[in-house]
Amino acid sequence: MNVHSENPSAGDPKRRRILEAALGLFSDEGFHGASMASLAKSAGIPVGTIYRHFAGKEELIHALYVEIKRERLAAMFAGYDPALPLRARFDRLWRNTFAYCLSHPREFCFAEQYAFSPFLRDAGKSIQGEFKAELTSFFGEGYRDGVFKSLPPDILSSLISGPLNALAARAIAGATKPGDARLQDVIDACWDAIAV
Amino acid sequence: MNVHSENPSAGDPKRRRILEAALGLFSDEGFHGASMASLAKSAGIPVGTIYRHFAGKEELIHALYVEIKRERLAAMFAGYDPALPLRARFDRLWRNTFAYCLSHPREFCFAEQYAFSPFLRDAGKSIQGEFKAELTSFFGEGYRDGVFKSLPPDILSSLISGPLNALAARAIAGATKPGDARLQDVIDACWDAIAV
Amino acid sequence: MNVHSENPSAGDPKRRRILEAALGLFSDEGFHGASMASLAKSAGIPVGTIYRHFAGKEELIHALYVEIKRERLAAMFAGYDPALPLRARFDRLWRNTFAYCLSHPREFCFAEQYAFSPFLRDAGKSIQGEFKAELTSFFGEGYRDGVFKSLPPDILSSLISGPLNALAARAIAGATKPGDARLQDVIDACWDAIAV
Amino acid sequence: MNVHSENPSAGDPKRRRILEAALGLFSDEGFHGASMASLAKSAGIPVGTIYRHFAGKEELIHALYVEIKRERLAAMFAGYDPALPLRARFDRLWRNTFAYCLSHPREFCFAEQYAFSPFLRDAGKSIQGEFKAELTSFFGEGYRDGVFKSLPPDILSSLISGPLNALAARAIAGATKPGDARLQDVIDACWDAIAV
DNA sequence: TATGAATGAGCGTTCATTCAT
DNA sequence: GATGAATGAACGCTCATTCAT
Numbered sequence: 156m157n158v159h160s161e162n163p164s165a166g167d168p169k170r171r172r173i174l175e176a177a178l179g180l181f182s183d184e185g186f187h188g189a190s191m192a193s194l195a196k197s198a199g200i201p202v203g204t205i206y207r208h209f210a211g212k213e214e215l216i217h218a219l220y221v222e223i224k225r226e227r228l229a230a231m232f233a234g235y236d237p238a239l240p241l242r243a244r245f246d247r248l249w250r251n252t253f254a255y256c257l258s259h260p261r262e263f264c265f266a267e268q269y270a271f272s273p274f275l276r277d278a279g280k281s282i283q284g285e286f287k288a289e290l291t292s293f294f295g296e297g298y299r300d301g302v303f304k305s306l307p308p309d310i311l312s313s314l315i316s317g318p319l320n321a322l323a324a325r326a327i328a329g330a331t332k333p334g335d336a337r338l339q340d341v342i343d344a345c346w347d348a349i350a351v
Numbered sequence: 352m353n354v355h356s357e358n359p360s361a362g363d364p365k366r367r368r369i370l371e372a373a374l375g376l377f378s379d380e381g382f383h384g385a386s387m388a389s390l391a392k393s394a395g396i397p398v399g400t401i402y403r404h405f406a407g408k409e410e411l412i413h414a415l416y417v418e419i420k421r422e423r424l425a426a427m428f429a430g431y432d433p434a435l436p437l438r439a440r441f442d443r444l445w446r447n448t449f450a451y452c453l454s455h456p457r458e459f460c461f462a463e464q465y466a467f468s469p470f471l472r473d474a475g476k477s478i479q480g481e482f483k484a485e486l487t488s489f490f491g492e493g494y495r496d497g498v499f500k501s502l503p504p505d506i507l508s509s510l511i512s513g514p515l516n517a518l519a520a521r522a523i524a525g526a527t528k529p530g531d532a533r534l535q536d537v538i539d540a541c542w543d544a545i546a547v
Numbered sequence: 548m549n550v551h552s553e554n555p556s557a558g559d560p561k562r563r564r565i566l567e568a569a570l571g572l573f574s575d576e577g578f579h580g581a582s583m584a585s586l587a588k589s590a591g592i593p594v595g596t597i598y599r600h601f602a603g604k605e606e607l608i609h610a611l612y613v614e615i616k617r618e619r620l621a622a623m624f625a626g627y628d629p630a631l632p633l634r635a636r637f638d639r640l641w642r643n644t645f646a647y648c649l650s651h652p653r654e655f656c657f658a659e660q661y662a663f664s665p666f667l668r669d670a671g672k673s674i675q676g677e678f679k680a681e682l683t684s685f686f687g688e689g690y691r692d693g694v695f696k697s698l699p700p701d702i703l704s705s706l707i708s709g710p711l712n713a714l715a716a717r718a719i720a721g722a723t724k725p726g727d728a729r730l731q732d733v734i735d736a737c738w739d740a741i742a743v
Numbered sequence: 744m745n746v747h748s749e750n751p752s753a754g755d756p757k758r759r760r761i762l763e764a765a766l767g768l769f770s771d772e773g774f775h776g777a778s779m780a781s782l783a784k785s786a787g788i789p790v791g792t793i794y795r796h797f798a799g800k801e802e803l804i805h806a807l808y809v810e811i812k813r814e815r816l817a818a819m820f821a822g823y824d825p826a827l828p829l830r831a832r833f834d835r836l837w838r839n840t841f842a843y844c845l846s847h848p849r850e851f852c853f854a855e856q857y858a859f860s861p862f863l864r865d866a867g868k869s870i871q872g873e874f875k876a877e878l879t880s881f882f883g884e885g886y887r888d889g890v891f892k893s894l895p896p897d898i899l900s901s902l903i904s905g906p907l908n909a910l911a912a913r914a915i916a917g918a919t920k921p922g923d924a925r926l927q928d929v930i931d932a933c934w935d936a937i938a939v
Numbered sequence: 940t941a942t943g944a945a946t947g948a949g950c951g952t953t954c955a956t957t958c959a960t
Numbered sequence: 961g962a963t964g965a966a967t968g969a970a971c972g973c974t975c976a977t978t979c980a981t
Contacts, residue, residue: 348544656861663855946978948975
């Protein structure tokens with residue numbers, strides 16, 4: 156533990172503090188609204204120290220994004236059981252993701268900003284890592300069993316994540332979050348979009 | 352300003368030049384990447400003059416957003432015929448909007464940036480204006496005829512605009528734009544999401 | 548006069564103030580010891596204003612060098628009469644230059660610094676301009692009349708400017724400046740170096 | 744440090760490594776362009792360790808200068824034979840020094856930088872040490888035998904070192920180095936400068 | 940003794956906005 | 961009204977030095 160831990164950022168509490176402060180500031184003020192100085196202050200750390208952990212502001216932003224993406228993906232697959240029926244798994248994935256967004260509004264806001272930031276138009280897209288196979292198999296099953304429409308997986312993804320993100324954004328922005336009954340209706344609607 | 356025109360910005364060519372230049376610069380470099388000076392230069396207009404048309408950078412951004420929102424809405428309803436069947440109208444609205452996004456990538460990028468910019472977290476949301484009634488009537492019909500799911504209109508909207516924006520973003524970012532057959536499939540999928 | 552003057556820097560008093568302040572600070576503290584902020588303060592001008600006249604610190608340094616080089620060259624040729632005997636002209640050039648150095652210690656120090664600064668290893672070398680021809684003709688005469696040694700002009704130059712600069716540096720650094728009699732001896736010595 | 748060696752820096756290999764790295768970095772990037780950290784890295788030594796050998800950056804620079812000055816002086820007197828005629832000894836000294844400069848361009852560049860750096864305007868000048876007597880005797884002979892002009896030794900020195908340094912700088916900067924015949928001409932010219 | 944992560948003052952530069960012309 | 965030079969606070973980042981280990 157004193158040398159390596161499985162999560163690269165868990166091993167360094169300073170790094171965590173910086174990322175935590177960055178998350179709060181960036182989601183509140185945007186990348187440009189939060190200065191390195193304010194970030195340092197918020198993290199209770201001198202400016203120079205940030206640069207021992209990140210090459211610069213941009214790298215810090217990327218690192219935070221990677222972190223969040225990873226976390227979100229992990230949350231998405233919490234309690235995921237490949238043995239369950241496809242529909243049950245779909246519900247699980249959708250609910251998990253939506254719950255993550257609502258319970259992590261700062262992460263959500265940051266990630267949306269990041270996705271549409273024109274000065275960051277690159278970013279290693281797919282860091283799906285260990286879950287990539289799971290996802291592939293999920294879609295594969297759906298196609299094979301004739302449950303999913305014959306559309307490419309990235310279009311199916313858009314049909315799911317599009318509404319999910321839009322609704323999460325609304326809920327976070329202040330619109331009342333959907334109750335349990337309503338939520339299931341929305342999930343059903345998304346299923347209808349991708350199902351034959 | 353001494354004449355009344357229906358479109359408040361059409362009356363002033365300078366204002367147009369500024370907004371046009373702002374659109375290009377903002378979509379390329381982001382709000383912060385484009386300085387007022389560069390904007391002035393790109394518009395071929397002195398810096399000071401911009402401030403005679405807009406109170407400041409932020410107002411300029413808001414004004415540009417309003418402009419684009421209006422334009423997008425107008426494009427959405429191009430050729431819209433209330434007499435057509437609901438499904439035909441749905442297709443029309445979807446296709447119109449998607450076509451607008453693809454043919455106006457700068458406007459699309461700018462609007463996405465704007466939507467997720469935390470330092471602009473206010474912005475008079477609904478400027479649907481003349482089309483508001485049309486939209487209300489569209490959804491009203493769907494509910495009344497038992498064609499649409501019993502979900503609030505803003506959720507139905509999310510079920511439509513979510514995928515549409517996600518797909519437009521992909522198409523603009525470089526993924527091959529969907530062909531005509533594929534496009535209809537996607538529209539059908541969106542319809543499935545909102546239809547009973 | 549309100550648009551152009553023959554000396555590009557004379558036309559702009561702000562530019563002059565900046566260059567003047569830069570000369571003082573750079574010669575005292577070196578290029579790195581003098582910050583743009585201190586320079587601005589010393590010039591009685593806000594920092595930002597400096598950047599309206601010079602692209603950056605480096606350009607300012609180059610501009611100052613060019614200025615000084617020009618001035619030094621002009622001083623060198625003050626009262627130069629091509630009709631005088633070669634030896635008389637040699638004396639004139641030497642004395643003029645030496646006098647300029649002693650009466651402009653800041654310019655001298657700055658120029659020496661500049662010449663040996665490793666981060667400025669380029670600089671348009673020969674900005675001799677109008678005097679180039681005069682100099683060429685001076686050396687040409689010396690060669691033609693068999694007065695000068697058969698060494699390339701840049702070596703002859705080194706034989707003259709080397710001691711001149713070394714002595715100027717000494718004099719400025721505090722060693723007592725040579726009296727008139729002594730000065731003539733030194734000039735004679737330099738002449739002996741280049742003369743057959 | 745626990746043993747006495749004639750050269751104080753030879754006793755400590757770490758110190759040597761630091762000075763060697765400093766020489767390379769300083770001559771390439773200047774005093775300010777090379778950070779203590781880069782210096783440590785280049786020397787393969789931890790930063791903190793440098794401060795165990797030198798009080799700070801400035802002292803390190805001074806120490807390096809002293810080292811080089813000593814080395815140059817030693818090189819100057821290599822094979823010097825007091826029994827040889829004055830002129831032969833002059834040639835030897837001149838050639839030795841010039842050869843040292845050309846074969847040690849980093850040392851030469853560093854020393855030139857140092858000499859004109861205004862933030863180092865102190866530096867114990869004359870560390871001629873063991874060779875001081877030799878030099879004094881050299882000049883003394885020249886005066887006594889009526890071979891040298893009646894000018895103070897520091898002026899004679901300037902008449903020699905001025906051209907020598909100027910030519911070395913040229914040669915190192917890229918101008919073709921003088922061939923053997925040419926070199927003797929230059930030495931003769933310097934001799935003419937100081938000789939009656 | 941030896942280390943190298945931590946520090947924070949200070950750097951060069953930018954740019955939204957103002958206001959004298 | 962129209963202009964664009966002037967402004968100075970604020971930015972991201974560096975680095976000589978220290979000191980806990």
